[in-house]
Amino acid sequence: MKTVLVSAVALIDRDGRLLLAQRPKGKPMEGLWEFPGGKVESGETPEIALIRELREELGIETWRSCLAPLTFASHSYPDFHLLMPLFVCRKWEGTPSPVEGQVLKWVHVRDLKNFPMPEADLPLIPILRDWL
Numbered sequence: 001m002k003t004v005l006v007s008a009v010a011l012i013d014r015d016g017r018l019l020l021a022q023r024p025k026g027k028p029m030e031g032l033w034e035f036p037g038g039k040v041e042s043g044e045t046p047e048i049a050l051i052r053e054l055r056e057e058l059g060i061e062t063w064r065s066c067l068a069p070l071t072f073a074s075h076s077y078p079d080f081h082l083l084m085p086l087f088v089c090r091k092w093e094g095t096p097s098p099v100e101g102q103v104l105k106w107v108h109v110r111d112l113k114n115f116p117m118p119e120a121d122l123p124l125i126p127i128l129r130d131w132l
């Protein structure tokens with residue numbers, strides 16, 4: 001099975017909330033809430049891919065030095081294996097906005113259970129809860 005490398009981030013605001021994005025209609029796993037990020041393209045590092053995705057998806061700028069590795073997801077979906085490093089970022093420029101029409105929400109870690117997430121993300125929740 002193909003392993004797909006996806007880079008994702010917990011963006012944390014001053015109140016300690018993190019940003020979730022809802023997968024748009026028509027995409028696989030539509031309606032689920034996920035961490036901003038996306039596939040690492042050939043020639044990219046996970047950090048560079050994430051900085052690009054944040055610019056494209058949310059219209060914000062951040063920097064390598066502001067991305068701290070926290071943990072990762074490793075999960076087999078029926079059609080691919082997902083390997084997803086999760087970074088934490090508390091510093092960026094601009095206001096995250098739904099450039100691609102996605103719904104965004106700032107969520108307290110204790111409320112994450114109210115937002116259905118992809119299966120791969122579920123083991124990340126207690127790690128975030130302990131860490132934040």
Ligand SMILES: Nc1nc2c([nH]c(=O)n2[C@@H]2O[C@H](COP(=O)(O)OP(=O)(O)OP(=O)(O)O)[C@@H](O)[C@H]2O)c(=O)[nH]1
Pocket residue numbers: 006007008027028029033034035036037038039082118119120121
């Ligand atoms: N960004 C992100 N992707 C996740 C998370 N959890 C998870 O299973 N994924 C999966 O990782 C892949 C992310 O790739 P992507 O965002 O570039 O791909 P996509 O399916 O939206 O569309 P695309 O192939 O048209 O670019 C998707 O299969 C997505 O479902 C998460 O928390 N954040």
